[in-house]
Amino acid sequence: MTEDLPSPALLPSGLTDLLPPEAAREAALVEAMHAVFAAHGYERVKPPLLEFEDSLLAGSGAAVADQTFRLMDPDSHRMLGLRADTTPQVARIAATRLGAVPRPLRLSYSGQVLRVRGTQLAPQRQIPQVGIELIGADSAEADAEVALLGVEALAAAGIAAPSLDITLPTMAPALLDAAGVEGDLRRKLARALDRKDAAAVTELAAIAGPPAVGLTGLLTAAGPADGALAALAAAELPPAARAIADNAAAIVAAIRARAPGLRITLDPVEFRGLHYHVGVAFTLYGPGNTGELARGGRYMSGEEPATGMTLYPDVVGRAVAPPAEPPRVFIPRGADAAAAAALRAQGFITLAALSDSDTPQSLRCSHILRGTVAAPIEENA
Secondary structure, eight states: OOOOOOOTTOOOTTOOOOOTTHHHHHHHHHHHHHHHHHHTTOEEOOOOSEEEHHHHTSGGGGGGGGGOEEEEOTTTOOEEEEOSOSHHHHHHHHHTTTTTSOSSEEEEEEEEEEOSOOOSSOOOSEEEEEEEEEESOOSHHHHHHHHHHHHHHHHHHTOOOOEEEEEOTTHHHHHHHHHTOOHHHHHHHHHHHHTTOHHHHHHHHHHHOTTGGGHHHHHHTOEEHHHHHHHHHHSOOOHHHHHHHHHHHHHHHHHHHHOTTOEEEEETTOOTTOTTOSSOEEEEEOSSSOOEEEEEEEEEETTEEEEEEEEOHHHHHHHSOOOOOOOEEEEOTTOOHHHHHHHHHTTOEEEEOOSTTOOTTTTTOSEEEETTEEEEGGGGO
């Protein structure tokens, strides 16, 4: 007795088919974002879906090693990795194929990534990405450019008032290093900061001593950028931490000089999921409970300073109202082809009858070509 075969529509967990009209909407959002990037001089690259594991997971790629699918290449007999993030691939391209191109290097990309696991909040394992990398520039102006390009790209996609959250993932480690905190106490403090447990942070920081004792004040300072920057300015910080705070202030000033109305928040001691960042990190949120629309920050692209941002067009698509569908016009058999072409030039969608059984209703058309005019179906019923 044979078991029934699974339905051909059944897919692995975290993977879905994207159907009309959502697939077209996502593609349009990606192209709208790329148009913004191209206007600012960012040139598109297209890395392969698979790479040799040792190169794919080098540098910043090590941060997603546990999320990377691996398989054996039957040709070379070497292990391959299926990308879980595109940024490490762009870093490889910059260091090799574009190594002789003058810096700073401005690159953009888009494509799908696949991850071993989703999360409770984001169970999808195949994720569309579109993003930019600015490689070879180490300045507040470079970080501000990338953050503001993310804002502009979201505006082109229909989100006019995002908020920018800035975090300093190197601040807490700098304070713990200066206090000489290691081992179990460091792990406990990191967990307390991760949970935003101010009472536990206060208790553990008191054991660690200065300058770790300042962690509680910085933890509670998270919020609007002005308040957080004031707390950083007033805090007694060791030289490495002071440099981090001054850099954050310079980036906020550079952003505000170009976008004074942008809402900016700052969390001085947030570091979750930011293990490869060496400077500020950015997250862009839309109005309401839209979730993360984009994420990025400063990192090392091989031996070069770099900053970048990845946008998530699937999340962006859920955060904006769907655009009105262009009218669908039924083109009867034998109709004037030039008239149909003229309608397409005006923005109509035309669907030509291929047999006598095709009807406006079967092709989901709201209009029909009459002479050279797209006439609503209701008027011709």
